Amino acid sequence: MKSLMVAVLYVLLTGQALAEEAEVKVFAIQGERLQYQPPQGWKIAYMEGTPDGDYVIEYLPDGENLASWRTGYLSIRRKSLPSENIMDQIKAKKLHLPALVAAQLQQDAKQGCQGKFEAMSHRDNTYNNLYFSVSGGFCGKYGSAAPYGEGSIVAVVEAKANFFTIQYGWRPASDTDLKDYAWRITPENAEKYIKSIMRMRVCEDAAACQP
Numbered sequence: 001m002k003s004l005m006v007a008v009l010y011v012l013l014t015g016q017a018l019a020e021e022a023e024v025k026v027f028a029i030q031g032e033r034l035q036y037q038p039p040q041g042w043k044i045a046y047m048e049g050t051p052d053g054d055y056v057i058e059y060l061p062d063g064e065n066l067a068s069w070r071t072g073y074l075s076i077r078r079k080s081l082p083s084e085n086i087m088d089q090i091k092a093k094k095l096h097l098p099a100l101v102a103a104q105l106q107q108d109a110k111q112g113c114q115g116k117f118e119a120m121s122h123r124d125n126t127y128n129n130l131y132f133s134v135s136g137g138f139c140g141k142y143g144s145a146a147p148y149g150e151g152s153i154v155a156v157v158e159a160k161a162n163f164f165t166i167q168y169g170w171r172p173a174s175d176t177d178l179k180d181y182a183w184r185i186t187p188e189n190a191e192k193y194i195k196s197i198m199r200m201r202v203c204e205d206a207a208a209c210q211p
Helices: 002-012 084-092 097-112 187-199
Strands: 033-035 042-049 055-061 071-080 117-119 123-127 130-139 149-158 160-172 202-203
Touching: 002 055, 033 071, 055 123, 084 097, 097 117, 097 160, 149 187, 160 187
Parallel strands: none
Antiparallel strands: 033 202, 042 055, 055 071, 071 160, 117 130, 123 130, 130 149, 149 160
């Protein structure tokens, strides 16, 4: 299983690092996409990819920037499913792509952490007829951009032609900020992020996303 996971995820998880600050060039997405509503007051800070292919969109609260954000972060990533042969191998082992991707992302975060890493439990489920996995955690120190740590909640959803990765992130503002809370996030914010993820749904095209 490990060799299969490595072979698949080496291709699927390239480019996960936070994008550099750049002029935002927004394009209209074509084909299968997520329908979602970013938190109020959050704006697109970065968008890269192709309208009908893989893409990533990053959102930040108004007044924040990618180099030094603190109060919140959201990324939505679409990537094509692996080949039919690889998907068949995954299914033959009674595994699911979202679970593999979520587990690998959590492992990558742990390995990249320069401090103590507190993992969240990994949960798999089916919602709106789609299989998804949720994981996350908090790193006590994550480079100069996050000297007091960085946490994230990550969900991976498998659709018909693509899989989507949704990530909410947060960073304490000081060494003592939010220390009374697990994973350095208030229950209210954790609930807000999880509910936001659960409200998202996959649409085959723009027309299908209309109410």
